Amino acid sequence: MPPRERSLIILAVFVVCLLYLSRLDHPGFLTPGEGRYAEAAHAMVRTGDWVIPRVNGQIHLEKPPLLYWLVAGSFSLNGASEASARIVSALASLLTGFMVFILGRRIYGPIAGWLSVFILLSGGTWSIYGRFVTTDIPTIAFQALGIWAYWMAFKTGKRSYLLSMGIALAACTLIRGFLGVVIPVFTIFGFVLTRRKWGPRDPLGWFYAILLILVLVVPWHVMLEMKMPGFLRHYLVENHLYRFVGDYPPRGASYLSLSQFWLASFVGYMPWSLFVPAAILSTWRRIQENGSRHEGEWLGLIWAGSVFLIVSISEARLERYFLPACPGLALWMGGRLSRFAEGKIAFRPGWVLY
16 A cells, blocks of 8 residues: 555544544434433443343343443443443444445545545435444444455455454344344345355355354344243344334334335435436446446445345335445445546536446
């Protein structure tokens, strides 16, 4: 890496951290969800029970424990406060940006890396939820880490990246539940189908990755079932299946229709959503002209497309459910805009990048 680029990275990291990590306690908690997650973490610190989440003394089993553990760890180090609770999501947001940066840099080049992370962190809804106490951003961070690890395994064939992918997917499951791992799995399978190859030909590495996921995910679920018989049925059926089909909405929320969700996604991704139709047309023309040789364009597009496909099929839609698509969109659009910045494509009226 050239010294000039290294200096730019250090400066950019300093500025972004200053913006994302400052004044995390202003304003106070804005949603009931923030208060519930923070209280569950505080209860773990207060009672010493790190297995069963509790809110106001009541058992709270809507989500797995990893977010509570992370926030509780922050409370143990920094004391219980809004800033201590929110720093987990803020750091996860920065981790997602870093994953998008290194993917964009590796796939397209340095300019694309910078553009991709700028597009991600400057998106309207992302810049808001990136500082909230939610399961969304930490889950997305580990999804991005898992997809990056798979990409590196695909390009290098190294088993260590498959194992890193397994750890990341286990973390997704322990933050958001089994639905948290669906998006990276869909992305990987979609990429495999378009490339017609699995990537690393290492059956033992794949076995170890899957085994690692099970070793990390299963114990907490088994422990809860032993302590509270019937937990798995409530957790898997009500919190996963019923929630996916829209029969179990979150407290204080109502689901959106499909058209409302797409409109909320378009508005929430402003200003970059204005360029999405043009980028789709540009990518389609590139595929028609050059076939499917550019693997990176497929990765970002499949990543974002998997999110919109899954949420569109489900009846459970909230305005923030497009957030897992943001890293994929940023990677894909960063690559398209980098070609314009490098003079490889021209900008024409109608926002179309040819």
